[in-house]
Amino acid sequence: MPPRTAITGRSQEPRRRFAEELRLLRAEKGDSLRKLGDVLGWDASLFGKMESGKTLGSPEVVEALAQYYGTGNLLLTLWELAVGDPTQFKEQYRRYMALEAEAMSLWHYAVGVLPGLLQTEEYAREVLAAGGIKGAELTQQVEARIGRRDLLLGEDPPQFRTILSETVLRTPLRDERAWRVQLQHLAEAVEQPTLTLQVLPHGPRLHSLAATDVMFLRLPDGRTVAYIESAVHGELVEASEAVERLQRAYDAVRDLALSPAESRKVIGQMLEEAPCAPST
Incomplete structure (x- = not known):
C-alpha cells in the first residue's frame, strides 16, 4: 500500500x-x-x-x-x-447533519422556499443561484441538496412532516417546465406513507414562525433538537426550554394549516394549472 x-x-x-x-x-x-x-x-x-x-x-x-x-x-x-x-x-451544521442522519422523525416549517429534502435539482440550482452562488461552488451545493433527499428513500426512512407556507407554492421558478417538474415531484412525494405535507394558507393570522424556517429532529435517545434558519443565519437549538418554545410555536402553525388531504388537493390543482412543457 x-x-x-x-x-x-x-x-x-x-x-x-x-x-x-x-x-x-x-x-x-x-x-x-x-x-x-x-x-x-x-x-x-x-x-x-x-x-x-x-x-x-x-x-x-x-x-x-x-x-x-x-x-x-x-x-x-x-x-x-x-x-x-x-x-x-461549520461545526454547528456538521453536528446538525450528524443528528439528522440518526433522527427517528423530522418536523419542518418552510417560510418561502421548499425544504432541501423535497427539492428537485432544477429548483435547488435556481434557489442557490439566486443567492449569488455560481460556478463549481454552485454545482457542489446542488449536489449537497440533492444528496439529502436520500434520507427519505432508504429502507427505514424517518417520519417527515413539513408545513409549507402558501408563499412557497406561489413562488414559481423562472423556468415553467422546471416548476412543473417540481410540483409533480411534490405530488408524488406526498403519496409516501412516511411523509406528511400541509399547506399554511395566506391570511389566517400572524404567528411567531412568520420569518423563520425550523426543523425538529426526534433522536433515538428521546431528545428533540431544532435547527432554525433565516435568510442570513442558521442555529442549532438543543436547550430543552428553547426547543419547547419552538415546538409550541410549531403546534400553533399546524393548527392553522390545511389538513394533509386538503393540502394534496391544493398541490394537485396547482399542477393542473401549471403550463405544460411545449411539444417538440
Whole structure:
C-alpha cells in the first residue's frame, strides 16, 4: 500500500489528496464501489467520481463516508481543504447533519422556499443561484441538496412532516417546465406513507414562525433538537426550554394549516394549472 501524502493546509493539491484518501480507505476495507453504494445508499458512480477527483461530493456524502470508515474528522478536514473554504462546513451544521442522519422523525416549517429534502435539482440550482452562488461552488451545493433527499428513500426512512407556507407554492421558478417538474415531484412525494405535507394558507393570522424556517429532529435517545434558519443565519437549538418554545410555536402553525388531504388537493390543482412543457 503506497504511503499517504502528508496533510497540510498549504498543500497545492488538496483535491488530489482527498481523492487519494478515499481510494486508500476503500482498498483497506476491501469494498467494491458497488458495495459502498449499496451500504451507504448513493449511486456507486458518485463514489467513483469522487475517487477520481471529478467531483468532491456533498458534505452529507463525506459525513456518511467518515462514519462508515471511522475516520473521525480526517475526511471532513480534507474535504474542507479541497473545497477551499472551511467556513462552508461549520461545526454547528456538521453536528446538525450528524443528528439528522440518526433522527427517528423530522418536523419542518418552510417560510418561502421548499425544504432541501423535497427539492428537485432544477429548483435547488435556481434557489442557490439566486443567492449569488455560481460556478463549481454552485454545482457542489446542488449536489449537497440533492444528496439529502436520500434520507427519505432508504429502507427505514424517518417520519417527515413539513408545513409549507402558501408563499412557497406561489413562488414559481423562472423556468415553467422546471416548476412543473417540481410540483409533480411534490405530488408524488406526498403519496409516501412516511411523509406528511400541509399547506399554511395566506391570511389566517400572524404567528411567531412568520420569518423563520425550523426543523425538529426526534433522536433515538428521546431528545428533540431544532435547527432554525433565516435568510442570513442558521442555529442549532438543543436547550430543552428553547426547543419547547419552538415546538409550541410549531403546534400553533399546524393548527392553522390545511389538513394533509386538503393540502394534496391544493398541490394537485396547482399542477393542473401549471403550463405544460411545449411539444417538440
